[in-house]
Amino acid sequence: MTSAGDSGGQQGVLPTGPADERDEALLAVNNIEVIYDEVILVLRGMSLEVPRGSIVAMLGSNGAGKSTTLKAISGLLPTEHGEITDGSITFAGADVTAMDAADRVRKGMSLCMEGRRVFEHLTVRENLVAGSYTRGRISDSDLDIVYTYFPRLHDLRGRTAGYLSGGEQQMLAIGRAMMAEPTLLMLDEPSLGLAPLLVQEIFGYIARLNAELGTTVLVVEQNASRALQIAHHGYVMEQGRIVLDGTAAELRENPDVKEFYLGLGDEGGRKNYREVKHYKRRKRWL
Amino acid sequence: ACGGPGAEEGDGDGPIPIGVISDLSGATADVGTPYSEGIRGYAEWLNEQGGIDGRELDLNLNDYAYDVARAEQLYSQYVNEGVVAVQGWGTGDTEALRQKVAQDELPFMSASYAETLVDPEESPYNFVVAATYSDQMRVALDWVASDSGGDGSVAVFHHDSPFGTAPVGDGEAYIEDNDLGLGYDSYAMPEGATDYVAQLNRAESAGAEYVVVQNVSSPAAMLATNIAQQNLDMTVVCLNWCADEQFIDLAGDAAEGHIMVQPFSPPSDPVEGHSEPADYLESQGESLEDKGLHYVQGWYTMHVMAEGIRHTIDSGQEVTGSNLRDALRSMDPVNTGEVTVPISFDADSHRGMEGTGIYQVDDGEMTTVERGVTP
Amino acid sequence: MAATSTGIHHRSYASELALRHTSAEKFRLVLVVLAVLAIPFVVSPYWLTIANQIGIAVIGAVGLNILVGYTGQISLGHGGFLAVGAYSSAILHVRGDLPIPLSVLLATLTTAVIGAFFGIPALRLKGLYLAIATLASQEIILFAVRNWEAVTGGRDAISVPRMELGGFVFRQDFHWYWVILPIAVLAVISARNLFRTGLGRSFMAVRDHDIAASAMGVDVTRTKVLAFAVSSGFAGLAGALTAHYTGIVTWERFTLEESILYLAIIIVGGLGSISGTVYGAIFMITLPALITRVGQDMQGTLPGIAEKLPAVQVVVFGLVIVLFLIFEPRGLARIWQRLKDYVRFWPFRY
Amino acid sequence: MSDFLQMTLFGLSNGAILALAALGFVLIYKATRVINFAQGHFLLVGAYAFYAAIVVLGLHWSLAVLVGVAFAATLGVLVERFVLRPMIGEEAIAVIMVTIGLSSVLGGGVQLFFGTTPRETPQFLPSGALTMAGATMPWSRVAAIGIAAAVLVTFSIFFTRTRHGIAMRAVADDQQAALTMGISVRRVFALAWALAAVTAVIGGILLADLSGVSAGLAGFGLIVFPVVILGGLDSVPGTIVGGIIIGLLVQYTAGYVGGGLEQVVPFIVLILILMVRPYGLFGQTRIERV
Amino acid sequence: MITRSYRHPLNSSRLEPGEPLLEVSDIRLRFGGITALDEVSLSVRQGTVHAVIGPNGAGKSSLLNCISGLYRPQDGTIVVHTPAGAHDLTRRKPHRIAQLGVARSFQNIELFRHLTVLENLMLGRHIHMRNRLTRSLVWFGPARRQELAHRELVEEVIDLLQIQSVRHKPVGALAYGFQKRVELGRALCMQPALLLLDEPMAGMNAEEKEDMARFVLDAHELAGVTVVLIEHDMNVVMDISDRVSVLDFGRLIADGAPEQVSTDPDVAKAYLGEEVQA
Ligand SMILES: Nc1ncnc2c1ncn2[C@@H]1O[C@H](COP(=O)(O)OP(=O)(O)OP(=O)(O)O)[C@@H](O)[C@H]1O
Ligand SMILES: Nc1ncnc2c1ncn2[C@@H]1O[C@H](COP(=O)(O)OP(=O)(O)OP(=O)(O)O)[C@@H](O)[C@H]1O
Ligand SMILES: [Mg+2]
Numbered sequence A: 001m002t003s004a005g006d007s008g009g010q011q012g013v014l015p016t017g018p019a020d021e022r023d024e025a026l027l028a029v030n031n032i033e034v035i036y037d038e039v040i041l042v043l044r045g046m047s048l049e050v051p052r053g054s055i056v057a058m059l060g061s062n063g064a065g066k067s068t069t070l071k072a073i074s075g076l077l078p079t080e081h082g083e084i085t086d087g088s089i090t091f092a093g094a095d096v097t098a099m100d101a102a103d104r105v106r107k108g109m110s111l112c113m114e115g116r117r118v119f120e121h122l123t124v125r126e127n128l129v130a131g132s133y134t135r136g137r138i139s140d141s142d143l144d145i146v147y148t149y150f151p152r153l154h155d156l157r158g159r160t161a162g163y164l165s166g167g168e169q170q171m172l173a174i175g176r177a178m179m180a181e182p183t184l185l186m187l188d189e190p191s192l193g194l195a196p197l198l199v200q201e202i203f204g205y206i207a208r209l210n211a212e213l214g215t216t217v218l219v220v221e222q223n224a225s226r227a228l229q230i231a232h233h234g235y236v237m238e239q240g241r242i243v244l245d246g247t248a249a250e251l252r253e254n255p256d257v258k259e260f261y262l263g264l265g266d267e268g269g270r271k272n273y274r275e276v277k278h279y280k281r282r283k284r285w286l
Numbered sequence B: 001a002c003g004g005p006g007a008e009e010g011d012g013d014g015p016i017p018i019g020v021i022s023d024l025s026g027a028t029a030d031v032g033t034p035y036s037e038g039i040r041g042y043a044e045w046l047n048e049q050g051g052i053d054g055r056e057l058d059l060n061l062n063d064y065a066y067d068v069a070r071a072e073q074l075y076s077q078y079v080n081e082g083v084v085a086v087q088g089w090g091t092g093d094t095e096a097l098r099q100k101v102a103q104d105e106l107p108f109m110s111a112s113y114a115e116t117l118v119d120p121e122e123s124p125y126n127f128v129v130a131a132t133y134s135d136q137m138r139v140a141l142d143w144v145a146s147d148s149g150g151d152g153s154v155a156v157f158h159h160d161s162p163f164g165t166a167p168v169g170d171g172e173a174y175i176e177d178n179d180l181g182l183g184y185d186s187y188a189m190p191e192g193a194t195d196y197v198a199q200l201n202r203a204e205s206a207g208a209e210y211v212v213v214q215n216v217s218s219p220a221a222m223l224a225t226n227i228a229q230q231n232l233d234m235t236v237v238c239l240n241w242c243a244d245e246q247f248i249d250l251a252g253d254a255a256e257g258h259i260m261v262q263p264f265s266p267p268s269d270p271v272e273g274h275s276e277p278a279d280y281l282e283s284q285g286e287s288l289e290d291k292g293l294h295y296v297q298g299w300y301t302m303h304v305m306a307e308g309i310r311h312t313i314d315s316g317q318e319v320t321g322s323n324l325r326d327a328l329r330s331m332d333p334v335n336t337g338e339v340t341v342p343i344s345f346d347a348d349s350h351r352g353m354e355g356t357g358i359y360q361v362d363d364g365e366m367t368t369v370e371r372g373v374t375p
Numbered sequence C: 001m002a003a004t005s006t007g008i009h010h011r012s013y014a015s016e017l018a019l020r021h022t023s024a025e026k027f028r029l030v031l032v033v034l035a036v037l038a039i040p041f042v043v044s045p046y047w048l049t050i051a052n053q054i055g056i057a058v059i060g061a062v063g064l065n066i067l068v069g070y071t072g073q074i075s076l077g078h079g080g081f082l083a084v085g086a087y088s089s090a091i092l093h094v095r096g097d098l099p100i101p102l103s104v105l106l107a108t109l110t111t112a113v114i115g116a117f118f119g120i121p122a123l124r125l126k127g128l129y130l131a132i133a134t135l136a137s138q139e140i141i142l143f144a145v146r147n148w149e150a151v152t153g154g155r156d157a158i159s160v161p162r163m164e165l166g167g168f169v170f171r172q173d174f175h176w177y178w179v180i181l182p183i184a185v186l187a188v189i190s191a192r193n194l195f196r197t198g199l200g201r202s203f204m205a206v207r208d209h210d211i212a213a214s215a216m217g218v219d220v221t222r223t224k225v226l227a228f229a230v231s232s233g234f235a236g237l238a239g240a241l242t243a244h245y246t247g248i249v250t251w252e253r254f255t256l257e258e259s260i261l262y263l264a265i266i267i268v269g270g271l272g273s274i275s276g277t278v279y280g281a282i283f284m285i286t287l288p289a290l291i292t293r294v295g296q297d298m299q300g301t302l303p304g305i306a307e308k309l310p311a312v313q314v315v316v317f318g319l320v321i322v323l324f325l326i327f328e329p330r331g332l333a334r335i336w337q338r339l340k341d342y343v344r345f346w347p348f349r350y
Numbered sequence D: 001m002s003d004f005l006q007m008t009l010f011g012l013s014n015g016a017i018l019a020l021a022a023l024g025f026v027l028i029y030k031a032t033r034v035i036n037f038a039q040g041h042f043l044l045v046g047a048y049a050f051y052a053a054i055v056v057l058g059l060h061w062s063l064a065v066l067v068g069v070a071f072a073a074t075l076g077v078l079v080e081r082f083v084l085r086p087m088i089g090e091e092a093i094a095v096i097m098v099t100i101g102l103s104s105v106l107g108g109g110v111q112l113f114f115g116t117t118p119r120e121t122p123q124f125l126p127s128g129a130l131t132m133a134g135a136t137m138p139w140s141r142v143a144a145i146g147i148a149a150a151v152l153v154t155f156s157i158f159f160t161r162t163r164h165g166i167a168m169r170a171v172a173d174d175q176q177a178a179l180t181m182g183i184s185v186r187r188v189f190a191l192a193w194a195l196a197a198v199t200a201v202i203g204g205i206l207l208a209d210l211s212g213v214s215a216g217l218a219g220f221g222l223i224v225f226p227v228v229i230l231g232g233l234d235s236v237p238g239t240i241v242g243g244i245i246i247g248l249l250v251q252y253t254a255g256y257v258g259g260g261l262e263q264v265v266p267f268i269v270l271i272l273i274l275m276v277r278p279y280g281l282f283g284q285t286r287i288e289r290v
Numbered sequence E: 001m002i003t004r005s006y007r008h009p010l011n012s013s014r015l016e017p018g019e020p021l022l023e024v025s026d027i028r029l030r031f032g033g034i035t036a037l038d039e040v041s042l043s044v045r046q047g048t049v050h051a052v053i054g055p056n057g058a059g060k061s062s063l064l065n066c067i068s069g070l071y072r073p074q075d076g077t078i079v080v081h082t083p084a085g086a087h088d089l090t091r092r093k094p095h096r097i098a099q100l101g102v103a104r105s106f107q108n109i110e111l112f113r114h115l116t117v118l119e120n121l122m123l124g125r126h127i128h129m130r131n132r133l134t135r136s137l138v139w140f141g142p143a144r145r146q147e148l149a150h151r152e153l154v155e156e157v158i159d160l161l162q163i164q165s166v167r168h169k170p171v172g173a174l175a176y177g178f179q180k181r182v183e184l185g186r187a188l189c190m191q192p193a194l195l196l197l198d199e200p201m202a203g204m205n206a207e208e209k210e211d212m213a214r215f216v217l218d219a220h221e222l223a224g225v226t227v228v229l230i231e232h233d234m235n236v237v238m239d240i241s242d243r244v245s246v247l248d249f250g251r252l253i254a255d256g257a258p259e260q261v262s263t264d265p266d267v268a269k270a271y272l273g274e275e276v277q278a
């Protein structure tokens, strides 16, 4: 925990990568439309850009299609009876819309899926080895980078992953995604179910990763205040399309974002959960 | 018969429809295929000869894959098409259809030679064209008794099914009734076994010197191989469905010296009756040696049925199921040119014959020990 | 799936619980009923045999679907339970001289009890382990049938006299059609009923998540055993009908292949769908017959193919199943659903 | 005593072949969570391929083995590509049904080419027999034990030690997650099927040597089920132990009890053991957390 | 505050507010070498919202699982009080515990995926229904009447949770937030005496959390249901709970009123870190 604790100081500090490099879009999603089961239209013209070297946060209520977007980007839709019926996705200048999911990982896109999804019957160590699959043979010392960020995983390395607690599994999932050494790391709700201390650590870690290794990060997150603290840019998604975007700072000041995502009252102070009304203003950007 | 709508009886001068239920792809397809080809071959040959009194046999032959439900479907289709008789195959389907053929009055011949089928009281429309399994067993036991000088011991290795157990009980009774003084034990041969060493060991401990096999060729050949490998001093006596060329081919040297009880004489022991199928096959560019004795068996089973039809027509009757049955019962014994003993039925018994041949494997051939042996 | 419930509004919970809602659905039902009633008068006895076999298969397969599709317990032992039903009813009728309706009923109950007994491994086993354990029960039942000669007559078949009710003898498929059809319809309806009540829901809850089900107060043990009992009860009924319909009971009819056929029916039809079971039974029973038919026709036109035909038929049979499942692994029920949706939402795609 | 030894030796050799045949199930299950009901038919196809290479093409047996293995591997890959791949992500039981359909296609295919007559085995394993303490055991069976042991040990190591072995197990756990690791689920599946087909060929060849080449070989697939389950569906060492237990059990029952009981004894023992160990002797426990 | 009235009482516990409802004493739970719970004792009183917090892997879910009978602690007792007396839960099967009115939701959403929302909620009624095979097969008559009768309470819960629109959808196809609500609803349909909620608000944005908090409070305030709540969001915990227990590595390190616990240095060190309290 020591190393992660250090990263606390990085929060909110913009990463230091060269500006011009950051401006070039590493990932561009152009107007995609996604349909599940040939009938359920989930994404309706979704567009998004992730500049190289930046951290981009995506917010949105449950069911808005955030996970679907990430699955579309990483090529997982065919495994769920979903397909991209329109639009395109480019990564590092190449069109990857129809590329096989495994090949995308080889190209440097790595997704850490929602809900942990560790390999239950494998040990922690074997999970990490599986994560490094695209890198060919690795030695045990290659695992150290993950162990330094998550010392707990080192202690648990011989344990069967399925028996870890929720938070431990989440660490493992992120560590495993790291092992592929991605250029673009996509995280789907990394703080889900984590204790405050760990949330803090993980966001610190994401920021550090971005700053130290230059990894581009696209993070979907419900903990909007955390996400907007480390992100450079943010998108808000509703019902299958982007309804708002801007720099993180702009979004933090937007009144709607404040109310719906940051849980702040009109006066800017935090609302008390006990006092929230039954029938509230329900604004949608549609 | 209850043919239902659209059924046309095989009357008039048109072809005579006959249904055939064959196993061409199921569990017993290895022997079912040549048997079925024999049936078809005979019909084609007969039709080339001008049929019966100018009327051709119209075979409707289908595979039922040894599946009783499929046999029922096919049977029902045949009834619907107005067949006058049916050639069936296995024990399961023959049993399952026994009541129906009686009700529909369709003579039914099959390759299941269980003793229960020869009693017209129980199965009025079933005709057994060969010596029954029980008769074959009796002949085998007589042979064992004389070969051993009256104090041998027999182990019956049988398929674990009605087919396999059909002669087991009768064999035991036969030993007792005739004071043959033979030891007698039976062993089921589990499906899919890769050896029968354990069973053989038990049989050996029980003192068995003769192994009567009521099963098909492949397991019988494996049994013979095991006996050879274990250097056991046992003589195999194969009944009907393993008494064939396949057994010899599969067992190779291990088959030498073993005995076979087989009502139909094999092509390797040419008799007059082989020339017709052999010539016919030659005209088709094939040979009887390749097809083997089950072809002959199918051929002459169909021959018996055809003779029944000829007798019906000759006696001025319409060709219907019940007339055909009466004809089969009343006609002269069918001569098969020494392939079998003459075949005949009467109102009290549908046992076509009692006599069977005994063969011995010698130098990879079935050589005749004796023909027409009766228990 | 999401699209299916749109467009219909209910005024009471009661109307919502009905099985048919729209007039189109009711109209379709009337058509189906008319067709089913007309069948025996228009088709040949051959197709009537198939219809009867389908009817029996529907009963047995509904039972299997209750267990596999709705309760999530894979079973490879259905053939064994059919055997128990067939033998019980035959023995009760032939040796015990019970009238057939009674012997069939008792056979159904006996099979249910035996099924419950063989369901006990399900309390500990899951998935494929359970599947193989049920395969074991199949083998054990058939072994018992073959060797318990005093009761079952051993390896030989039991011959069952033709059914006679009030002096009327059921000889033909035409007669049997009117026996099998109502029973099959009742079986289908009662299964549908089961799954709109709490009991049926608890079956599905155990399938989807047995831990959560137990936390909801569902007694998982009881539910699983009950599912086995109900399922085998249906199998017993189907087996008993087979016995009297074919007039012969032999164990050879109830081998593993039979179990697999029944599994094929519910998978091709659609797991967890009663109507799918009916489609599946029709499909799987008719398919071999159709293939044979086509083969016969080809025999005339392509004489050379005659010897190869059986092998070709086997290949085609397998191929149809494979292609079918590749095309729609969720079965015929799903295809039918899609067709209906397509018509309903036409010309809009979404 | 010599009877006992005799039965033990035969039990062991049968067990070895059972284990080898079971290995094919395990390989496929481990990677794809599918029980391949066509495994018996792979055995059949393998035996016929070998037979064809030796008898029809007239090759030396060592070449024929290579041809058989190559043929099987190709078949495995093709089957995966065209039959199993479209089923990725479907319910296990639907996939099982596909393999049942597949078995029908394979069985019919073999019949199409080779007919229904059983063929004599091309003898290639050493003939003659090993005699010890009054028991005789053909050399071919001794060789079978050796071959089976070698294949099984190789695979045990593969799964626990190598990266590809781990990838295979990862795919079995969670295909989607494996995809996000860049593990090509397709390639893993193809590999699993190819390997399973290859083990089936080896099993088929050994089996054919003992019992001849005929359609009956396919039935072996079913006899193997108790072995697979007893050992634990996903355990390579489990297949060895399971194979040996069942092999011996069948021999002893046949030898000492008889009456056809040997056919059900494996199943009865299987149920008893499963009641105590629901995942077989070595199978991995399903993890259920809430 | 707008109040709503209910035709059906959602709370089936007849104890007076403030009386001890659940008493966990010295339970110890081990998995192989790991001790998930180590001599944990706590007492939940009727009519309170009792939060359990702690770092990941501290044993919070394990505690809930022990209460609902899914795990069996090696030592200790867990007692639920009803007017009829005290019941030890440690040797009871889960479904028997559910029959005592202990309802729960799960951390990772354990709904019946292939069933519709309605069916899931109706399953919540299971303990109150009598299921007879013959009646079910016949449907007309008692079975149908029973379905209709229980449907009324279920519809009330549907209204409460505002999930009318998805009533007939299979829950597997629902968005996460709805699934969470359905899970809560399923537990409420049991008319619980004690409601155990394992991270009901995980993965939600502020707005959705507000809704969820509202639903929990509705059940608590309007129906008087006693709630045990595991939650990581300290704001929620602070706002809605009456009492907080803190677990760390299987041990209870603090237990008390929210304000008291949040200022405890041990808790801050183990759990909160330098969490900014806005
Ligand atoms: N496999 C699927 N089949 C059908 N519909 C799906 C599937 N996956 C998602 N959906 C639907 O797509 C919509 C968007 O789902 P998605 O998981 O992308 O939302 P999300 O924004 O990630 O929500 P959350 O915050 O709850 O994770 C939802 O309405 C969901 O019901
Ligand atoms: N079924 C089980 N088998 C083995 N170990 C288990 C099991 N369930 C829980 N554990 C272990 O017990 C410990 C406590 O787990 P638990 O799930 O109760 O934690 P938690 O407090 O709920 O954490 P989180 O906030 O991450 O959900 C963990 O170390 C976990 O690995
Ligand atoms: Mg999501």
Ligand SMILES: [Mg+2]
Binding pocket: A166, E060, E061, E062, E107
């Ligand atoms: Mg937890």
